[in-house]
Amino acid sequence: MGAERAERILDAAAELIARYGYAKTSVSDVARAAGIAKGAIYREFPSKEAVLEALLDRQTRRLTGAVARAVREDPVGARLSTVYRHALGALAADPLMRALYTADSQVLGDVVRRRGPERYGPRQRLVVEFVSRMQRAGLIRADLAAEAVAHVLGILSVGLVAIESTVGSEAAPPLEETLEALSALLADGFETGPGADSADGRRVFDSFLADLAAAAQPPPDSARRE
Amino acid sequence: MGAERAERILDAAAELIARYGYAKTSVSDVARAAGIAKGAIYREFPSKEAVLEALLDRQTRRLTGAVARAVREDPVGARLSTVYRHALGALAADPLMRALYTADSQVLGDVVRRRGPERYGPRQRLVVEFVSRMQRAGLIRADLAAEAVAHVLGILSVGLVAIESTVGSEAAPPLEETLEALSALLADGFETGPGADSADGRRVFDSFLADLAAAAQPPPDSARRE
Missing domain, CATH: 1.10.357 (Tetracycline Repressor; domain 2)
Known part of the structure; x- marks a missing residue:
């Protein structure tokens, strides 16, 4: 479960960062794009x-x-x-x-x-x-x-x-x-x-x-x- | 006069930027280091x-x-x-x-x-x-x-x-x-x-x-x- 979710988070982050840049991409944006709760991201990545x-x-x-x-x-x-x-x-x-x-x-x-x-x-x-x-x-x-x-x-x-x-x-x-x-x-x-x-x-x-x-x-x- | 003053401003700016970086160097800092008034800098350089x-x-x-x-x-x-x-x-x-x-x-x-x-x-x-x-x-x-x-x-x-x-x-x-x-x-x-x-x-x-x-x-x- 964790590995698949982590990949989904990284896919979403990659797309957002390539489009808007790292500075303008928040953890909430990544959560929304990945279709998961913000708290679930923090279970995979501390920051x-x-x-x-x-x-x-x-x-x-x-x-x-x-x-x-x-x-x-x-x-x-x-x-x-x-x-x-x-x-x-x-x-x-x-x-x-x-x-x-x-x-x-x-x-x-x-x-x-x-x-x-x-x-x-x-x-x-x-x-x-x-x-x-x-x-x-x-x-x-x-x-x-x-x-x-x-x-x-x-x-x-x-x-x-x-x-x-x-x-x-x-x-x-x-x-x-x-x-x-x-x-x-x-x-x-x-x-x-x-x-x-x-x-x-x-x-x-x-x-x-x-x-x-x-x-x-x-x-x-x-x-x-x- | 202008050219000599401009050179003095650039000398001061070069030293401050090399030491503290561009972000942490203000026009006031440059004026102080060059020993001239801040307004005099703006007569040479708009910004x-x-x-x-x-x-x-x-x-x-x-x-x-x-x-x-x-x-x-x-x-x-x-x-x-x-x-x-x-x-x-x-x-x-x-x-x-x-x-x-x-x-x-x-x-x-x-x-x-x-x-x-x-x-x-x-x-x-x-x-x-x-x-x-x-x-x-x-x-x-x-x-x-x-x-x-x-x-x-x-x-x-x-x-x-x-x-x-x-x-x-x-x-x-x-x-x-x-x-x-x-x-x-x-x-x-x-x-x-x-x-x-x-x-x-x-x-x-x-x-x-x-x-x-x-x-x-x-x-x-x-x-x-x-």
């Missing part, structure tokens, strides 16, 4: 911020799943440029992430500033490990520190989502062109090794996915149900 | 937001000047990777820009969202022109649209400044390592042509600087004094 946290966790799991599928289906295989092309494309196309980072950056900013380092730190350590393994497999240049390469990848992700609120969307070229340029930049700037697929890359990427899944927050209520 | 705008314009002129000097002194010369290494380094090292984008992003966000596109649009068109000229000179790969390359350069700048508020500064590697990785990425990912200096690159960069200077807001009060 509105907890709803946002759970939503970000769920969205992160979904994005990771979408990227894993896209990389698996990509004929070029699991290279840094294909992984990040799919990751950045999924991030930029996500209406919730766009809403949170653009119209709503001041509010999300507060939550992210308080919780960002503890949310981001462990995940970023896994990206460093991924880069480091790709370097040992000969698929990423080894003359740069894995931490610096991973940080640059983070800069690209944050920059892609944040630039819209800085410059407006009119000034930007079509997303596909931007993703192509980013992918070409990473392929020629950070990758080494042959242009074709590589079983090593796939193995390293699969370990990365397994690490991410192990580190992720459990889906809502699963802890309580076990 | 607190106008002070911020003038400050951003001044800082942009100073950053451009610092980058021009650094590129001139760089033995590698005016290549995309050296220009952006110096530009990103100057941006990341600027306490005012860091304060505005990190502690204060919610407030700056409002100003930037309202005025960002009109501030950023003309400047970005000059970056597109710079990339396009570098492509014709054989110094940037020509298989990507100049608009897309310029947008990626914008993503790197915004991402570098914005990532601190997302992830905290503890998780980041030393700035010099990040700049080295960014510079290596641009050199191998976007540049073409020989690794050495190029008179063409310098010529293209000098035109870019001239265009930026022509498009920049005039220094405070200069219009009224002419």
